[in-house]
């Protein structure tokens with residue numbers, strides 16, 4: 001039988017959060033709460049839904065290939081950044097079928113078999129999967145006090161290193177690395193290495209010490225900044241994200257990119273979502289309120305630890321005599337889907353008030369409270 005490449009055989013397939021319908025079917029329950037994949041519980045605004053419907057009502061438009069360059073969405077992105085005083089041109093932006101695809105494109109552009117990439121652990125597992133799928137070597141540096149150990153990561157750099165990944169904020173911990181340490185890291189990193197700063201949760205960050213990664217892009221550093229419409233903009237199902245880098249990097253990545261990698265519906269939805277600042281504000285305010293509620297309730301529960309978050313999810317360390325699998329299974333039976341992310345660690349997405357209450361109720365029951 002035909003066999004996958006040896007390094008492909010090493011990859012552990014990505015296990016997505018359980019879909020609501022599947023859990024409801026398996027357990028015979030209704031109104032299950034999914035807090036497992038850091039999705040936006042509000043979703044996009046009605047303006048976005050209307051734009052999608054309008055597009056779908058014209059068969060001759062549906063029949064056409066998408067705008068390959070993403071011209072209108074790139075225009076909207078340039079406008080949005082201009083409002084913040086940042087000049088961007090279309091050739092400094094790449095659109096992806098989710099930021100996930102952009103991770104893969106960057107890896108395929110810069111990593112050959114035997115090359116190395118440095119990343120944190122635990123962090124977004126797609127980095128290691130993507131590097132391994134290319135025959136590269138993922139060098140994973142344990143977090144230090146739940147944050148990227150940037151000095152430790154620098155120590156792992158060799159002449160084979162091609163990419164360094166920094167998830168800021170980090171998934172699954174929800175923590176960030178701060179301006180000063182980030183600056184020192186970037187200035188110490190040897191030339192010729194691509195820094196990928198994954199800012200999937202950028203919009204949720206409130207900490208004033210959060211680094212301005214675009215500053216390094218403007219300085220001409222070899223940096224690729226990734227953002228997505230899957231989280232704060234509520235478009236995870238449509239798969240659309242973007243990357244910002246100097247035009248030489250974007251042009252190299254464009255050689256690998258499929259001609260029509262992002263679909264028309266996603267482009268239209270993202271463009272409208274970007275312009276709807278009121279809706280984004282509502283999403284962020286709801287998240288802040290949910291966060292405060294969960295902090296307040298979690299603080300009352302003995303023997304657990306949780307990390308303050310800069311995202312739409314919270315990382316919880318369970319009591320010593322428990323396992324995340326056991327917690328996951330218990331909560332699932334109670335109709336709440338969370339994500340086990342370590343032996344005694346779960347990650348819970350901040351949901352709507354009712355969903356947060358359901359989670360707390362089930363979690364207390366699990367811990368015997």
Ligand SMILES: Cc1ncc(COP(=O)(O)O)c(C=O)c1O
Nearest residue numbers: 098099100124171200228230241
């Ligand atoms: C840190 C991080 N990066 C990237 C992604 C992928 O997002 P997208 O839906 O844009 O592919 C996720 C999704 O969970 C994430 O947590």
